[in-house]
Amino acid sequence: MRIEKIILKNYRQFRQAKISFLRRNDSDLHYVIGTNGTGKTNILNAINWCLYNDEPHLSKDSQRLPVVNLQTIDKIGIGKDIEVAVEVWAETDDDAKVTFKRQAKFIKSDDGQIIHQGTKFELMTDDERGNTKIITGEEADGWVERFVPKSIREFFFFDGEQLDNYFKEATGQNIQHAVFQVSQIDLLENRVERKLQEILDDYTKDAGKMNPKIEIARAKLEQAQSQLNEVQKRIEECKKQIEISRIKIVEFADKLKGVPDIEALDQEKQLLLENFKNTKDLLKAKKIEKEGLLIECGSILMLWPAIEMATKVIEEKKTKRELPPPVDKGFLEDILRNESCSVCGRSLDERSNKRVHELLGEVEFSSETSQRLVQMENPLWQFKEKAESFDKQRKSTEGEITSLDKVLNGITQKISQIDSQMAGYKDEQIRDWYRERKKFEDIRDNNQLLLGGLLENRKVAESTVEEAKSELDNELKKEKKAKGLAKKVAFCTRALEIVRSTREAMMAEARERIEIETRKCFFGLVWKTATFKDIKILPDYSISLIHKMGYECMGSLSAGERELLALSFTLALHQASGFDSPILIDTPVARISGLNRENVAKVLCEVSTYKQIVLLLTPDEHSKDVSKIIDGRACGRYLLTLSSDENQAILEVL
């Protein structure tokens, strides 16, 4: 299928325009060159409007304007009708013609407002006798679906600049949906398979009405099937969450490449600051301890000769047994003075008097002095011990102070390293990115865990369904009245098995072919062929690009490279599916530069040998290098400019 021509009437910049795409035997490449604002992208919008009644690529400026051409609005009188129409003329593979036409009626009111009156969609084609047949309503929509299904139109009519976002927005499931549609796996799954299943359900319900045992077995199967479907639904949701998380993780990893983990660094800094404070407090305490030691021992050291002397005296006295004194000197003097014993009151005789005098001669110190000397002894020994251990204590405390100083220096250095790592980054934004990445990592991990359990549940549910099927089968065989129905049930069951195994084989094959074609195309397009090693389309249809060093590197692709990968995938999808519809690309190489741009031009020329390609280019994209490649191949070339009042596009054939 291809577009033969597009006719635009009063549609946006196009008051009256016809763009024909006549093909040559060796090429079906066409292009329109136009600077921004001339209406180039509105050609893409016009096709979408005609086929699907929407305009997905409208610029902000165009969104504020009516669909009606501004010059027409100026020229038309009050109360007059205006018709806006876009026709897409298509050719089928067997040369049949079909014209899709959408018309919208407007009226210019008394106050100059443009009021929408209604929209009509129809298509015209020739019937078997060659007469023109007009088709409207649901049937007409069905024809659009055959041409380019609405749900996958972005693989056919797209904006090259938006391709960059393709892998960010599309999940594996979206891609899988596109693959199924384009490869027509969908035709098997959602139509033949679904309908056969519905009819099979009808038959078993009919059989259930004949015999309650059949009904019980049928209800059991229905319940088992619904449980299996529920598990399957949850598995799909889980896979979707995992895929979305995977894309988001890659996206944040991309943003955070080379950016320090501010949150982790900040946490480390906080710990270091706390450690710094504690160490500083400890150092202060040690310094106080040292000062205390100096104060305490300083006086001892200064009095050291006196202490030595005093202890020496005490030692000598003790050696001489003068310490402690045997009798108190004052007591003896009292006895002599009173001439009687102070203890028993007996009078002092001559012998006793002589003995008291002898004792008095032996006692040199008074009891008070002796007691003082005895009391001094202990503290003097303590001072001595302290003075002797001072040096050891001083050295130990000074050692601790030195090592605490070192610890503080180390902490200070680490903090300044962290500060310099964090300098120049927007703290909050980076923190958010890290938090977001962590969030998606958690979602992925939780869902992976959940998925494991669900896959086990599915196994159980599948075996329950099988058991219920065989039970129903047995009951059907037993009931003679249900013989005819049993035959149909068996037939439908077998038909469903064949459809399912065909679908599964096709799914595996489609994925493999798309993988091969994407790889072939991407390595033909990208100039950095030594950087990348491989492309994988995973079973969940997510795309993985492998760096030559073996790691997944989707996140490190430039916008241009991402566009090349998306373009490769799109072309592979067309190639592998055999779905024969045109490709229309707006600004195909705007984000691509140098050799990559030339490669894209070459690949598009190659594709145009078997598929219609329409390119909407800016003059900048139509550079010397590109024009050298495509000009000779293009069979339709147009230049788009604006009228002097800027309200009408002028199309010129080059």
Place this chain on the structure above:
Amino acid sequence: MSNLKINERIIEGIRENSKDNKVMQDFLIDLIYEEAEHLGTWWYKDIYKKRIDKCSEDWEENNEN
């Protein structure tokens, strides 16, 4: 564009998977072409059931043989 052009792999796949039974093969291929003609909503049950009525008989005979 009277019909949707069927991806040849579908037909090949059906043939491969039902090669032991021509009745089943023709039944499914016919259904696929039928679906290609009716891309919108259509009343399929009568057509499906008529074909199943006929083919299930032939299929049984074919299976018995």
